[in-house]
Amino acid sequence: MRLVFTILLIAATLSASADKTTRKGLKAITVKEQTVKTDSIDTFVPSPGMIRLSGYDKPLRSYKESIYATNATRRVLSYINIEITYFDESGRQMHKRNVKLNVHIPAGETRQITFSSWDKQRNLYYIKSGKPRTSDGTPYSISAQVIEAAYGKE
Numbered sequence: 001m002r003l004v005f006t007i008l009l010i011a012a013t014l015s016a017s018a019d020k021t022t023r024k025g026l027k028a029i030t031v032k033e034q035t036v037k038t039d040s041i042d043t044f045v046p047s048p049g050m051i052r053l054s055g056y057d058k059p060l061r062s063y064k065e066s067i068y069a070t071n072a073t074r075r076v077l078s079y080i081n082i083e084i085t086y087f088d089e090s091g092r093q094m095h096k097r098n099v100k101l102n103v104h105i106p107a108g109e110t111r112q113i114t115f116s117s118w119d120k121q122r123n124l125y126y127i128k129s130g131k132p133r134t135s136d137g138t139p140y141s142i143s144a145q146v147i148e149a150a151y152g153k154e
Helices: 002-017
Strands: 051-057 064-071 077-087 093-105 110-116 124-126 138-151
Touching (some): 051 077, 064 077
Parallel strands (some): 124 138
Antiparallel strands (some): 064 110, 077 093, 077 138
16 A cells, blocks of 8 residues: 555656746747638749649658649749649549648749648559559559649748
8 A cells, every 4th residue: 555655656746847847937829820811912823834843752651742843933932732633554544633732932942842642541652652662552653733823922
């Protein structure tokens, strides 16, 4: 019984000391997530060459896809809408979707954009991501283009 009391006393002491800080009066602040409203900024349909996409990647078993976007305009991009079409090895369309993303890509710069994968079962891989070590998995290719973008406030 005495051992149980000692263990409870030590546990209570350790949990109480975890809340102490070296500075008094500190308070946590909540940071609100910023969302971009495309109707309040300059939304446009990009001409060829204004925004270049490259370096798409999605390995087998990955929850995420990524692609590089290069901003060839003279203003900061804050939003892009990418249309991605997925094809199997024989060229048949497997899936098509629009990925709408809030971004921050300064003029003349490139940024990697990562987003959730459409492959919820995680059994597909992008053909240029490299063949996985295991023999399972289905390769696919893509076609991607930016169909809408928006300038941010500088």
